[in-house]
Amino acid sequence: MERRTEPRGGPARTGRNVLFALLRWIGGHVQGFYAAVGAFLIIGLVIVLVGSITFAALAGWVMAGETQHIDDAILRWMGAHGSESLNFAALEVTALGARLVVWMVVLVASAFLWISRHRWSAALLWISMLGSGLVNMTLKSAFNRPRPDVFxxxxxxxGTASFPSGHAMTSMVVYGTLGFLIGRLMPTRTLRWLTWLVAGLVIAMVSLSRLYLGVHYPSDVLGGLMTGTAWAVTCGLGVEAVRYFRYRRPQVAAEEADLNGAPRKPAG
Incomplete structure (x- = not known):
């Protein structure tokens, strides 16, 4: 019998019920820790596939020029509402999605997670970042959309290619995954929601900064957020799978004992 460590109440009750029903079904049909986690991650790949199909539809509209009118209109509005103070703020905010800053954030966060013995969480954070970089680079090369020149x-x-936005996708994946992982360690629901809110604000501000700076079309940012969400959800499902099935492997259960914010029991 699998153990569930958190009640199903709250605004996302239906979604959590479906999630735990799926976990119970896998637990009843698959033996072992790694097999159960692997089976659950296949569901994550399905989510990525659905996200990719939706992204492909958007990409088709973009490359056919069907979004160009609204893309240009939004950027013209951005170009007409600038100021020196907003320029400074946008440059500071957009740096949060830059490669060097993201690497530093991931290094510091993964060091904290590793030292606090959340090694599976640290591994998932690295998988989320490296995977998003590979996917984004592949998509940029495939579509090779020129950068906007509206203003x-x-x-x-x-950079060179514009679609999808690397800053938007990286922010969604890294800050979304990091917010989810840190939120899991918070002792109260209020602190968890506050953590997720901060992560969401960072993602939104970085995405808007790319439009304000004039280096991305809105459809570029939307495409980055869509693909980033699909990948971040996959990584989040990995955390849920490890958390649910950790009792099948005592070492994992000890290392990830407080994945849901519960205080860790002292050894011995």
Missing amino acids: EWRTPHA
Whole structure:
């Protein structure tokens, strides 16, 4: 019998009921820790597939020019509402999605998770970051959409391909996954929601900064958020699977004992 460590109440009750029903079904048909986690992650791949199909539809509209009118209109509005103070703020915010900053955030967070013996969580954080980088680079090369030239960029630096936005996708994956992992360690529901709210605000601000700076179309940012969400959800499902099936492997149960915010019992 699998153990569930958190009640199903709350605003996402239906979703959690479906999630735990799926976990129980896998637990009843698959033996062992790794097999059960692997089976559950297959569900995550299905989510990625659905997200990819939706992304492909958006990509088709983008490359056919069907989003160009609204893309240009939004950027023209952004270009007409600039100021020196907003320029400074946007440059500071957009740096949160830059490669160097993201690497530093992941290094510090994974060091904390590793030292506190949440090694599975640290591994999932790295998988989320490295996987998102590979996916984004592949998609950029495939579509090779030129950067917008609606108004003069407010930043001297931008890459080559525009679709999908690497900053938006990286922010969604890294800050979304990090917010989920840290939220899991919070002792109260209020602190968990506050953690997730902060992560959401960072993702939103980084995404908007790319539009304000003039280096991405809105459809670029939307595409990055869509693919990033699919990958982040997959990583989050991995955490749920480890948390649910950890009792099948005592070492994992000891290392991830407080994945849901419960205080860790002292050894011995």
